[in-house]
Amino acid sequence: DIVMTQSPDSLAVSLGERATINCKSSQSVLYSSNNKNYLGWYQQKPGQPPKLLIYWASTRESGVPDRFSGSGSGTDFTLTISSLQAEDVAVYYCQQYYNHRRTFGQGTKVEIK
Amino acid sequence: QVQLVESGGGVVQPGGSLRLSCAASGFTFSTYGMHWVRQAPGKGLQWVAFMQYDESYEDYADSVKGRFTISRDTSKNTLYLQMNSLRAEDTAVYYCVKEPRAGTTMGDVFDIWGQGTMVTVSS
Secondary structure, three states: OOOEEEEOOEEEEOOOOOEEEEEEEOOOOEEOOOOEEOEEEEEEOOOOOOEEEEEOOOEEOOOOOOOEEEEEEOOEEEEEEOOOOHHHOEEEEEEEOOOOOOEEOOOEEEEEO | OOEEEEEOOEEEOOOOOEEEEEEEEOOOHHHOOEEEEEEOOOOOEEEEEEEOOOOOOEEEOOOOOOOEEEEEEOOOOEEEEEEOOOOHHHOEEEEEEEOOOOOOOOOOOOOEEOOOEEEEEOO
16 A cells, blocks of 8 residues: 655644645655646544545645645645644645555644744 | 435444445435545544445455445445444544546545544444
8 A cells, every 4th residue: 555654743833824744655646647646635623524625736626725735746745835824723634546545644733833 | 515424333342243324415426436434533534445436346445354345325325334343443433435526447536525423342
């Protein structure tokens, strides 16, 4: 199975500041035939199911604020929250969907400093 | 609107069985790949099982293979997870999850999640 490793495990950021979460896969999730990275990002708030934020590594899901952006290719990816808002406090997960055996990163908890 | 509603969770003794259901509405159930994902208390997300839209392919996490079976009844727009030989480490919230693209055999993200149903394995 593809192992997904996120860093850091947690971070505290001041309101309005940038938050950056990294995700590394144990093998490339770039599919050569269509040049797409099979990498998604999810946000989970307490007591709620996860919500899809980003797919194809950098495409925002409909309705997701543009302060959320994804980047990277191959094995290294980043989720950036450009200006942290109070409602962004949550745990964020990366996920590969390169194969049907989906795997998630361990999660990164984002808090307000 | 697109909705997934899980049911069937509860408390079961080690070695016991449970069947989870996921009622789907608001979309053509038979044309989408479906998954089960679980989350142990205070822990991260773990993919459990997948069934392709046409039921021609299914797969399981190693930790549940041989014990869990995923199935779907398109006449009832319902996804199931039969869980046998349950262990304490199966204790988790189980989410039913949908893929966003119809009729695909390629990997895809999860665009719709149910609210989850709690399974507790304890004596």
